[in-house]
Amino acid sequence: MACEALFNSPCFLFLFLPATLVLYWAVPHRTWKVAMLAVSGLVFYSFWDVRFAGLLVATAAVDYVLALRIAAGTRKKLWLVCSVSFNLGILAVFKYALFALDGFRSLFAVLGSPIEVPYASIVLPVGISFFTFKTMSYTIDVYRGEVAATRNFLKYLAFVSMFPDLVAGPIVRYRSISSQLDELPRVPQPNHLNLGLYLFSIGLAKKVLIADTIAQTIDPLWSPTATLSTPGAWVAAVGFSLQLFFDFSGYSDMALGLGYFLGLRLPQNFDAPFQASSPSDFWKRWHISLSSWFRDYLYIPLGGNRRGARRTALNLMLVMVLAGMWHGASWTFAAWGAFHGLLLLGHRALEPQWASWPSAVQKTCTFFLITLGWVLFRAETVDHALVVYARMLVPTGLTEGFALSVPVLVGVSLLVAVLFVGPLRNDATLRARHAVFAAAALFASIVMLNVRPSPFLYYRF
Amino acid sequence: MHRNPRFLRWFLVTLVGAGGLSATVNVVGNPYGEFPTDLVPPTYENELEGKVMRFERLASRPDALILGSSRSTGLPPAALREVGARQGFNFALTASATARDGSAALNWSLGGGASVNTVLIGVEADYVQKFESGGRGSRARDLVRENLEGASPGGTEWWELPGKLLRSLNVAYLGESWTSLTTRPKERADDLVIEPDGLLRHPRAEEERAAGVREAEGWLEETIRFHMGEYRNFTEPDPVEIAFLQDLVRRAIAEGAAVRIFHTPFHPDFADALVQEDIYGRVHDRLMDALLSLCAPNVHVLDFARPESYGGTTDEFFDATHTDSVAGRKMILAAHDASLDLCRPDES
Numbered sequence: 001m002a003c004e005a006l007f008n009s010p011c012f013l014f015l016f017l018p019a020t021l022v023l024y025w026a027v028p029h030r031t032w033k034v035a036m037l038a039v040s041g042l043v044f045y046s047f048w049d050v051r052f053a054g055l056l057v058a059t060a061a062v063d064y065v066l067a068l069r070i071a072a073g074t075r076k077k078l079w080l081v082c083s084v085s086f087n088l089g090i091l092a093v094f095k096y097a098l099f100a101l102d103g104f105r106s107l108f109a110v111l112g113s114p115i116e117v118p119y120a121s122i123v124l125p126v127g128i129s130f131f132t133f134k135t136m137s138y139t140i141d142v143y144r145g146e147v148a149a150t151r152n153f154l155k156y157l158a159f160v161s162m163f164p165d166l167v168a169g170p171i172v173r174y175r176s177i178s179s180q181l182d183e184l185p186r187v188p189q190p191n192h193l194n195l196g197l198y199l200f201s202i203g204l205a206k207k208v209l210i211a212d213t214i215a216q217t218i219d220p221l222w223s224p225t226a227t228l229s230t231p232g233a234w235v236a237a238v239g240f241s242l243q244l245f246f247d248f249s250g251y252s253d254m255a256l257g258l259g260y261f262l263g264l265r266l267p268q269n270f271d272a273p274f275q276a277s278s279p280s281d282f283w284k285r286w287h288i289s290l291s292s293w294f295r296d297y298l299y300i301p302l303g304g305n306r307r308g309a310r311r312t313a314l315n316l317m318l319v320m321v322l323a324g325m326w327h328g329a330s331w332t333f334a335a336w337g338a339f340h341g342l343l344l345l346g347h348r349a350l351e352p353q354w355a356s357w358p359s360a361v362q363k364t365c366t367f368f369l370i371t372l373g374w375v376l377f378r379a380e381t382v383d384h385a386l387v388v389y390a391r392m393l394v395p396t397g398l399t400e401g402f403a404l405s406v407p408v409l410v411g412v413s414l415l416v417a418v419l420f421v422g423p424l425r426n427d428a429t430l431r432a433r434h435a436v437f438a439a440a441a442l443f444a445s446i447v448m449l450n451v452r453p454s455p456f457l458y459y460r461f
Numbered sequence: 462m463h464r465n466p467r468f469l470r471w472f473l474v475t476l477v478g479a480g481g482l483s484a485t486v487n488v489v490g491n492p493y494g495e496f497p498t499d500l501v502p503p504t505y506e507n508e509l510e511g512k513v514m515r516f517e518r519l520a521s522r523p524d525a526l527i528l529g530s531s532r533s534t535g536l537p538p539a540a541l542r543e544v545g546a547r548q549g550f551n552f553a554l555t556a557s558a559t560a561r562d563g564s565a566a567l568n569w570s571l572g573g574g575a576s577v578n579t580v581l582i583g584v585e586a587d588y589v590q591k592f593e594s595g596g597r598g599s600r601a602r603d604l605v606r607e608n609l610e611g612a613s614p615g616g617t618e619w620w621e622l623p624g625k626l627l628r629s630l631n632v633a634y635l636g637e638s639w640t641s642l643t644t645r646p647k648e649r650a651d652d653l654v655i656e657p658d659g660l661l662r663h664p665r666a667e668e669e670r671a672a673g674v675r676e677a678e679g680w681l682e683e684t685i686r687f688h689m690g691e692y693r694n695f696t697e698p699d700p701v702e703i704a705f706l707q708d709l710v711r712r713a714i715a716e717g718a719a720v721r722i723f724h725t726p727f728h729p730d731f732a733d734a735l736v737q738e739d740i741y742g743r744v745h746d747r748l749m750d751a752l753l754s755l756c757a758p759n760v761h762v763l764d765f766a767r768p769e770s771y772g773g774t775t776d777e778f779f780d781a782t783h784t785d786s787v788a789g790r791k792m793i794l795a796a797h798d799a800s801l802d803l804c805r806p807d808e809s
Contacts, residue, residue: 194468432471440473447483447632 004014005048005126005167007208007254010449016044021161021261030184034158037181037262041161041266045127047401048167052125055090060160062086063135064153068143071149083139087132098253099329125169129326130162135291135326140297155181164258168251169251170269170289177264185263194430195259198438203253205441206421211247211412214239217406224384225448233391239410241374242417248287249421252389273370274414277362278354279343288341312348317341327377328438332385336376343369480630485630490638495625500693501641511655516550516570523550525579526570527659527793528563528709531555531581532725532782534661536789544797546579552658559588560706567709571716578714581796582706583725584752585782586744587691589698589706660786666779684725685731692735692744698751707755716757721796722752723763726773726788731781732766749803756804763801771795 003011009343016061020040027033046053054254062083069079092100098120108115141147147301150156154382156174157179165172185192221232252269259266271291276282283291299319304313317338347354354362375392488496514522525546527536528678530553538549552566571577623802654662663752713720724745727735737740745766752762766787767773768778778793784792795801 190466190469194472197469197472214720258672430468435468435471436475439472443479443483445475447630447635450629 003047007251007258008445008449011047012044013446013449016040016047017258017261021156024262025188030182030186030187031154031265033184034155034181035160037158038154041158041163044163045161045166048126051125054130055125055159056156059087059090059135060154060157063160064150064156067149068151070142071141076143076165080139080143084136087136091128091132094122094124096325096329098122110282111119129172130169131166133171133290134165135160135402135421137171137293141175142175143332147178148248150174150178161260164255164262164264165266168248168255169287170252171293172266172289176265176267176447180264188261189263191434192263195424195428195433196257197442198257198430198434199253199260199424200257201438201442203250203255203444204445206246206250206253208445209441210234211243211418214243214246214409214413216242217409221406222378224380228388228391230395233321233388234402235407235410236388237371237375237392238414239406240378241371241411242413244374244377245270245417246413268280268423270409270423274367274417274421275363276366276370277359278351278366278368279340279347282366283340283344289368290323290326294319298322313345316344318366320344331382332376332379335382335385338371339376343373378449412453463708483630483635484626486642487626488635490641492634492641494638494748495629507642512552512554512659515655515657515659516552519547519548519550522574522576523570524577525549525581525727526567526577527551527581527583529553529581529583530558530585530588531661531723532585532788533581533660533786534557534785536581536583536784536793537597537660538658540790540793541579543794544579548568549579551656551661553583553659553661560584560702560709564705564709564712566734567712571680571712577713577716577718580709580718580720581793582709582722583792584706584722584748586695586698586726586748589702589751590695591750604734631786635685648680654698660787663779667785668781670785680780681728681730681778684730685734686781688781689734689738691739694739695740695744697743697747703751706751709756710757710760714757719759719761721761721763723792723796724749724752724766725782726765726768726771726778726784728778728781728794729768729775753803760804761796762804763796763804764803765792765795775799 003009005015006012020036024033024036024040027036040055042053063086066079066083070076070083079412101450104115124354138147138156142149155178159174159177165398218236221225221228221236222240226232227401251269256266256268256387267289269287271285271288273285275283278286288404301314302318303311304315320341321334324333324335324340327333329335357365372389372392375388376382376385379388468776488498489500489502490496522753525538525541526549527533527538527541527549529536533553534551534555536551536553538546538551541549550570552570554562554566563664567580654664656662710720710722727745730742735744749762749764756762763770765773768774771788773784773788773791776783777791779785799805
């Protein structure tokens with residue numbers, strides 16, 4: 001059984017996870033549990049590429065040392081700049097270098113003096129955007145005095161490398177996990193076990209039963225060579241927004257569930273985003289750990305909305321473009337971020353009128369605007385996105401080359417997303433019907449598991 | 462947050478219940494004959510076990526082997542006596558067998574004491590095509606490989622049962638089990654008989670054909686449609702499967718055997734449909750090019766894609782690609798006709 005760093009792989013489900021949990025709960029001392037957390041995370045990451053487990057340890061070590069320097073109080077700002085530069089440097093090298101080189105090539109070609117820039121191949125470490133943002137938030141929080149720098153490297157390494165959130169979030173902050181690591185229960189707590197089983201099962205079902213099924217039906221529509229009609233383009237766009245939601249929120253649920261298995265409470269990453277009543281409400285419900293990261297560490301330090309309308313607009317646009325680029329080095333992600341920046345600005349300008357509309361109209365408008373944005377997120381290139389937009393917005397006929405089952409599937413998934421999917425509150429009471437539903441979902445997912453599991457969409461970020 | 466021991470209890474009861482129910486369906490349905498239950502005949506008779514058992518029961522080890530996919534399972538080993546063989550055995554395998562399975566069958570046979578002088582291999586595009594795991598016949602193919610490439614074949618040992626049960630917990634297997642449970646046993650029992658020399662017979666299909674009702678059931682049209690759907694995606698032989706075919710031929714030659722490889726026949730209507738859609742070249746010509754590259758001393762390549770090439774008729778087809786033992790006998794005899802050997806066109 002080949003092992004992959006995927007929660008939906010047979011190796012993870014039937015080998016890595018049971019073995020890790022047995023060992024984790026078998027060791028009595030908290031220090032050993034913390035060590036188990038760190039080691040199991042590195043082993044999990046090694047399933048993807050053992051070389052980059054070293055990068056993970058190096059990142060953790062550098063920020064651990066720099067945080068201690070910051071906490072020492074002398075040249076705090078310098079050490080913070082070093083930490084942020086180091087983390088952004090890693091991202092620049094692994095994630096954005098090739099994009100920048102391409103940009104240079106294109107720029108000089110347009111200027112009429114093409115330059116010879118060597119073509120290179122750089123492997124993008126899985127989850128790099130997540131773990132660098134985790135470590136950056138730690139040193140910034142230490143600088144701000146919001147959390148004490150730890151002298152326990154093992155504990156810090158466990159925070160960085162713990163496998164539930166390692167490769168696709170949620171972006172956990174040290175200040176929310178530190179005390180939990182200090183107070184790890186010696187034995188599994190029944191309520192944690194229940195919540196873990198429920199969330200993990202539902203998350204796996206979201207991924208395997210819904211997201212992967214939608215992907216199979218709409219992927220052909222997203223081929224750059226596909227000829228779409230107007231209904232087909234809308235089905236593709238709505239289908240992708242649902243695929244992404246079920247895929248990513250499924251992953252996040254599984255991560256939360258795994259956290260509970262380990263006695264940790266990780267932050268919610270989704271809060272029924274299909275019920276958002278405005279673009280700004282959407283960002284309070286979608287990928288919450290990322291949007292709050294940008295809010296706390298970039299938007300507010302830039303002045304947020306406290307320095308006048310023009311500066312607020314500039315801040316919003318800058319933050320949203322960078323949030324878009326966080327997802328990948330591509331013009332489509334930059335355009336997606338800018339699109340959301342414009343949505344937020346538009347909503348701010350029209351807020352009084354928007355608020356006067358009936359709730360259902362607000363939600364429907366938000367859904368369609370967000371769906372338009374996902375076209376940029378999913379398209380191979382900006383040109384491809386423009387083709388899809390043209391098909392969506394300029395009627396080209398009602399005949400379509402896909403089966404009726406495709407829009408039916410997308411429609412049913414939309415209903416499920418709108419009506420039934422919401423966050424599980426920490427004080428939720430899980431009843432017998434929840435248990436039956438979760439166990440049935442888990443069993444159905446296992447029966448449907450492919451020998452070759454499909455990776456989660458957010459793994460590439 | 463409330464502690465709720467009932468949650469875990471209900472969770473486990475549901476999970477174990479669903480697993481137990483599914484496992485029961487699979488064990489009782491037993492579509493591949495993997496489990497030691499004989500409550501209903503398997504959908505796929507465990508042809509491998511059946512053939513292995515008959516191979517082991519032969520009075521003397523065979524000196525001639527027939528390999529290939531289901532399209533070669535109707536070649537009667539008895540006809541090999543007419544061309545000088547003492548004891549023939551048909552080790553062609555169904556469930557989308559490929560060259561890899563043929564290679565495994567040859568190796569197993571040689572390991573089982575066969576000393577072969579003749580190896581006949583029926584080949585078509587499917588035999589050298591890469592089938593994705595989970596596709597048609599996937600589990601049956603896996604069984605062939607597990608058994609022939611691994612330990613000696615035979616019945617299921619008790620310690621193998623948990624692994625088999627776990628592997629059977631997937632949607633494709635459950636579907637097969639359901640089919641097995643909901644199909645009338647009589648229909649299946651009469652549909653497949655393995656003769657002592659490995660020849661596969663389909664008594665029900667033979668009866669239907671004799672009564673003239675088989676064609677009325679649309680078997681030809683249905684199978685043409687099925688194969689056309691598959692062949693539209695066929696581009697060229699899979700290099701890995703071709704390598705297995707090369708290994709198979711090398712191993713047979715090393716044993717001192719003469720190897721006769723032939724393209725299995727298409728029903729003329731099927732061949733016409735392939736020509737009409739302009740894919741005959743892909744599924745036939747490219748394969749023949751690959752087969753001709755195997756020409757060597759003691760290797761003979763023949764093209765029986767058209768029934769007239771071996772003196773066959775359309776009456777001898779069950780469907781678009783499968784022929785009866787009458788056609789099989791003709792092919793065996795024609796395979797020994799030097800004038801049809803494409804490796805040595807000068808001798809014709």
